[in-house]
Each structure stands twice: as C-alpha cells, then as structure tokens.
Amino acid sequence: MPSGRPGGNPDLEKYQFEKKHDWDEPCSDRIQLRLPPRMKLAIKEGKIKDWQEICRKAIAAELEKNPPESGDNQS
Numbered sequence: 001m002p003s004g005r006p007g008g009n010p011d012l013e014k015y016q017f018e019k020k021h022d023w024d025e026p027c028s029d030r031i032q033l034r035l036p037p038r039m040k041l042a043i044k045e046g047k048i049k050d051w052q053e054i055c056r057k058a059i060a061a062e063l064e065k066n067p068p069e070s071g072d073n074q075s
Contacts, residue, residue: 020050
C-alpha cells in the first residue's frame, strides 16, 4: 500500500512526457536500423541528442515527399 501523502503529486504535470511529433498515432511500433559502428558510437556517446525523434522526422519527411501508393502493403 502506498504510504505517500493523500492526493498524489501536485507537480505531476512537470514530469510528464512531452509530445514531440505532429501525428495523432502513438509511436508503438519498432524497427531495426543497421548503421556503421562509428555512427552507433556517436549516438551512445550522446553526440546526437534525441536521435530517435530525428529519425522519425526524417522518415515522416520522406513519406510526405513520396507517399505510399494506396495499394501498397504498409506492414
């Protein structure tokens, strides 16, 4: 049983995730990306901040330029 004060955390909004993208769908699917070891090392060292969001935006921009055909399999 929780032993905190009644009413929960009044500063909860301060700790919530910020929505970083423009689309309404949740980012729930995963994809694997292969890249050279030096790129992975740069990401692991923190040289590219928020790299996941950078990848999502790049893919979204490419899809805007070249939308999939209506009959394409989108799985």
